[in-house]
Amino acid sequence: MPDLHLGLVGVGRIGAMHAANIVATPGVGTLTLTDAVPAQARAVAAALPGDGAGVVVADDVEALLRSGIDGLVVAAGTAAHPELIRAGVEAGVPVLCEKPVAPDVARSLPVLEHLAARGGVVRIAHQRRHDPGYREAKRAFDAGELGWLHAVRAVTCDVTPPAVEFIATSGGLFRDCSVHDFDVLRWITGREVVQVYARGSNNGDPQIGRVGDVDSALAVCTLDDGTLAVVTASRYNGAGHDVRLELQGSRGTVVVGMDEALAARSAEPGVTFPAGPPHTTFAERFAAAYRAEVAAFVDLVNGVDGDLCLPQDAVAASRIADAAQESLLTGAPVAVPPAAVLVG
Secondary structure, eight states: OOOEEEEEEOOSHHHHHHHHHHHTSTTEEEEEEEOSSHHHHHHHHHHSOTTSSEEEEOSSHHHHHTTOOSEEEEOSOGGGHHHHHHHHHHTTOOEEEESOSSSSHHHHHHHHHHHHHHTOOEEEEOGGGGSHHHHHHHHHHHTTTTOSEEEEEEEEEOSSOOOHHHHHHSOOHIIIIIHHHHHHHHHHHOOOEEEEEEEEEOOSOHHHHHTTOOSEEEEEEEETTSOEEEEEEESOOTTOOEEEEEEEESSOEEEETOSTTOSOOOOSTTOOOOOOOOOOSHHHHTHHHHHHHHHHHHHHHTTOOOSOBOHHHHHHHHHHHHHHHHHHHHSSOEEOOOGGGGTO
16 A cells, blocks of 8 residues: 555654654654644654655645545543544544543533544544553453453553643543543443543642642442442552553453562562562553554555544543542542443
């Protein structure tokens, strides 16, 4: 097939990483990128390696959409996601948008309705679906090697928190971080979360609490078959960037993230695992997953669908995060509305 021309909107931290992965992906001939800050777009373009796809900087989104792109990657701020998704659909090209679909579920639903009416090809970037460990965990579960699950434990811990200014607009720790765990819970088990009970604490920067968030949190999720899953998150994990998933079943157990970069040490005498060093950022931990995600989008543009997250599945994960946030604020368990209403 001829080399593709992809567009990229937004070249902040994640967008710049996407740009580097796009130009290095076989099958991509041209990348046109743009950003609300033109100087940032030019700086990212200049820093890309010269032996990959050709790179063009567009003045704005409209110019990018007129440039003849075959597919659009959206890595702009969350508030801009609905408008940019619609713009890509109206331009008639497949869209890969960073999570979430919109700042909240209420604003996501009109986007889903628009996609259903227009028949748009849109996927949401939940990169853990492309991580080798998570994929192996799903394969083992689907193959029956674990039996029925009696416990699921998911962990997402950053080394240090992002800027308080970001936290103030992030929607909270569950929506910002744990939504990835909520997505893989549904993706791997094939079950729905029907109830969430959440707690949180603030033992780090008091400014995080003053902007309405917590720096550590736990959510107990009840799945529709009665299975219990515990999802934990923290902004402060000095041992390293720690992302794990443990599936304990009646026949076997698998753990995602238990490699030589595990951000922990054994307390048992003579045990030297893991050798380290630990990961320090999500970009490092999921480098392979982000590359595979871009490759899957290239396949999608070429007409070959894969495991990229559907918009309604992304909104279903956000709905769980909303329930966790509500439980955190009220101190009571919260029922999660059925995800089936998002599919139509």
